Amino acid sequence: MSKRNNTNVNVAGSKRSAGVEWRALRWSARHPEMVTIPTALAAGAVVAPTITASVVGGVLTGLGVHYRAHPDTFDVHVAPVLRALRRRWTQDYVGVRWRDLCDSVGLDKEHRRKGIVQYPRVVSIRCRSQHVDVVHLAPVRGQSLRTFTERGEQIAASLRVERVAFEPLQRGRIAMIVQRSMPFTETIPAPEMPQDSREVDPARLYVGEDEFGQPVYLSLVGKQSFLLIGGATGSGKNSWVFAPLRSLAPMIRDGLVKLWVIDPKKLEFKQLVPMLGGRYADGTKDEDTGDTDIPPLMERYIADMEDTQMRMSRMGVREAPISKEFPLNLMIVDEVASLTAFTTSLEAGHINAFISKVVSMGRTTHHAMIITSVDPNKDVLPFRDLIPNKICLRVNSATQPDMLLGEGARENGAIADQIPATEEFDGVGYLKQETKKSARMVRAAYTSSTDVHELVEFVTGRPHPDRRLRAA
Numbered sequence: 001m002s003k004r005n006n007t008n009v010n011v012a013g014s015k016r017s018a019g020v021e022w023r024a025l026r027w028s029a030r031h032p033e034m035v036t037i038p039t040a041l042a043a044g045a046v047v048a049p050t051i052t053a054s055v056v057g058g059v060l061t062g063l064g065v066h067y068r069a070h071p072d073t074f075d076v077h078v079a080p081v082l083r084a085l086r087r088r089w090t091q092d093y094v095g096v097r098w099r100d101l102c103d104s105v106g107l108d109k110e111h112r113r114k115g116i117v118q119y120p121r122v123v124s125i126r127c128r129s130q131h132v133d134v135v136h137l138a139p140v141r142g143q144s145l146r147t148f149t150e151r152g153e154q155i156a157a158s159l160r161v162e163r164v165a166f167e168p169l170q171r172g173r174i175a176m177i178v179q180r181s182m183p184f185t186e187t188i189p190a191p192e193m194p195q196d197s198r199e200v201d202p203a204r205l206y207v208g209e210d211e212f213g214q215p216v217y218l219s220l221v222g223k224q225s226f227l228l229i230g231g232a233t234g235s236g237k238n239s240w241v242f243a244p245l246r247s248l249a250p251m252i253r254d255g256l257v258k259l260w261v262i263d264p265k266k267l268e269f270k271q272l273v274p275m276l277g278g279r280y281a282d283g284t285k286d287e288d289t290g291d292t293d294i295p296p297l298m299e300r301y302i303a304d305m306e307d308t309q310m311r312m313s314r315m316g317v318r319e320a321p322i323s324k325e326f327p328l329n330l331m332i333v334d335e336v337a338s339l340t341a342f343t344t345s346l347e348a349g350h351i352n353a354f355i356s357k358v359v360s361m362g363r364t365t366h367h368a369m370i371i372t373s374v375d376p377n378k379d380v381l382p383f384r385d386l387i388p389n390k391i392c393l394r395v396n397s398a399t400q401p402d403m404l405l406g407e408g409a410r411e412n413g414a415i416a417d418q419i420p421a422t423e424e425f426d427g428v429g430y431l432k433q434e435t436k437k438s439a440r441m442v443r444a445a446y447t448s449s450t451d452v453h454e455l456v457e458f459v460t461g462r463p464h465p466d467r468r469l470r471a472a
């Protein structure tokens with residue numbers, strides 16, 4: 001029996017499917033641009049060829065000028081639309097090619113009664129960058145999310161892409177996220193340290209690159225003063241913490257930025273101790289009370305914040321520029337989930353209350369925070385929704401990108417659970433900034449131990465003790 005092709009037709013009722021004219025009408029209603037633009041061009045070419053040629057020429061020239069003159073806005077606003085049109089109508093997702101792909105991986109479904117073959121329908125495509133396509137699909141009746149996830153590897157092989165992931169949408173639809181290629185092929189060197197504090201803008205600290213090859217900047221002032229970094233062990237969380245510190249180096253040296261560090265793992269952040277002026281706690285126990293040094297450091301930080309508030313209110317100011325009198329107090333809380341193990345006098349609730357208090361009150365007094373966590377669950381990070389900027393590095397489950405970056409992040413391409421646990425992907429993740437609509441794929445500049453020692457030496461003006469030890 002010869003089979004007729006159809007894409008996701010209604011299966012109820014008659015043995016016949018809708019007539020070709022109705023199918024054409026339905027297709028036109030779904031893709032009005034594919035009807036109106038060619039029709040207008042054809043009609044224009046017949047009725048007023050000169051005007052039509054001028055309009056087409058004007059549009060192409062305009063695009064060319066935009067492409068050359070404003071690469072940043074072109075790449076973000078125009079290129080994704082053109083790329084999506086190209087992929088939709090000339091490449092992988094166009095009629096016969098899409099059906100061939102579905103046939104080859106078993107996504108076709110035969111409708112016995114009508115004698116037709118049905119395929120999942122491509123509803124829309126977004127191509128934010130050249131590396132990722134987000135394809136919304138309407139599955140054939142009877143196909144579930146599992147039907148697609150089970151064929152992920154085959155689909156990726158057929159499309160010749162790195163990987164494919166799926167995410168359920170409303171009304172039974174499915175988002176197919178296609179990672180075509182990896183934007184980051186090399187390690188990004190550690191940020192240069194500016195020599196002078198006047199060269200540093202704490203609202204624009206260089207930390208790495210994004211999937212468009214553009215520099216990524218983070219702010220640690222005002223509403224943007226808080227950053228949450230989530231990722232599995234070894235995913236590269238530390239480089240996201242060290243990068244802004246190098247960008248802030250002269251301000252730290254000049255007393256305009258004070259660092260506070262809670263380091264329960266007692267590893268990488270210990271290297272910063274010579275430049276912290278005692279604002280460091282790693283869970284060391286007090287011999288008399290048995291309490292660790294972490295709660296007292298939190299209390300000192302809160303006291304500093306409240307003291308700043310008092311001074312500002314006495315001066316009658318609601319805002320004060322960063323200065324030696326009103327420095328930026330940046331607290332780093334490494335691996336927040338493990339802190340409960342170190343607090344005999346403070347329960348987990350107190351740690352969360354501490355962080356929530358700083359996040360809600362710290363912005364006017366320049367009390368900022370960078371928090372890292374391997375576990376993005378709400379019971380570990382109940383304050384996560386209060387934090388404006390979040391980074392999700394490699395994680396272990398498909399539910400975690402949304403937990404960290406907000407609902408809908410994964411269906412928009414943030415497939416952090418699919419980032420391979422290999423060296424080429426260390427420090428790679430998705431950044432969601434409050435000021436941006438969706439998460440971008442990013443990679444941190446890599447700050448090695450040598451770069452950290454260089455930072456400490458720059459700030460203190462003395463050789464780093466670890467280097468002296470190694471030299472001895």
Ligand SMILES: Nc1ncnc2c1ncn2[C@@H]1O[C@H](COP(=O)(O)OP(=O)(O)OP(=O)(O)O)[C@@H](O)[C@H]1O
Nearest residue numbers: 187232233234235236237238239426427444445446
């Ligand atoms: N931005 C980066 N670019 C290249 N490689 C990196 C980057 N960041 C980290 N790495 C590599 O990944 C390794 C693990 O990084 P890191 O210690 O920051 O991970 P982590 O997530 O903090 O792990 P843990 O939770 O165990 O502390 C580093 O030793 C380094 O080799």
